[in-house]
Amino acid sequence: MNSRQQAILQYVNDIRRVSVADLARNTGVSEVTIRQDLNLLEKRNYLKRIHGYAVALESDDVDARMMINFTLKQKLAAYAASLVNDGETIFIENGSTNALLARYLAERKRVTLVTVSTYIAHLLKETDCDVILMGGLYQKRSETMVGPLTRQCIQQVYFNKAFLGIDGFHSETGFTGRDMMRADI
Structure with missing residues (x-):
């Protein structure tokens, strides 16, 4: 996981629900790049994606936390x-x-x-x-x-x-x- 993805994950976990547009604005990269990052983070079970948003997981999984x-x-x-x-x-x-x-x-x-x-x-x-x-x-x-x-x-x-x-x-x-x-x- 790169530093941008760590920052995205931290922000999503702090805010709980964040739009792709807000993440792109906060990180200075395109929405396409954010979607790719979110796909990877969701695949690794760090967060959940819903249409246009990233949502924090409520998880007991140690790796996720x-x-x-x-x-x-x-x-x-x-x-x-x-x-x-x-x-x-x-x-x-x-x-x-x-x-x-x-x-x-x-x-x-x-x-x-x-x-x-x-x-x-x-x-x-x-x-x-x-x-x-x-x-x-x-x-x-x-x-x-x-x-x-x-x-x-x-x-x-x-x-x-x-x-x-x-x-x-x-x-x-x-x-x-x-x-x-x-x-x-």
Whole structure:
């Protein structure tokens, strides 16, 4: 994905529904080029196209959410990684920022990672990092484990630090989550 396509995706996710004409105006390219970009982004399941518009997806898919605020997520992951010391056991819950954190830690630190995310476990398969994947009820769309068995597994493991995913934050309501089963974990 090139920088223009990243900017388009970010804008669509911020505004939720954007016309092809507005995207062309904002990026300085033709509507034909925008349509080609939108076709590619839709093919990769990053957004949905409807006649003359691009619409943001409401998705649990980690890959789809990864590109939303990608630069900020990279900075958050790098900062979180700076809080981790070699030799620690770290719990990392599901989420796109947490996936970046897990990859960052696996490549730069000597740690053991405990996770409920099959996405994160798969992401780390080529690293030297030890990964402990907790069992439970598998949520296919979010690629994570949930439920009482998962909670029981987590209670049996000691870890030095935990990094949890959230779906949103508002200054009045605090941290929010869309899925009660994942929030329970």
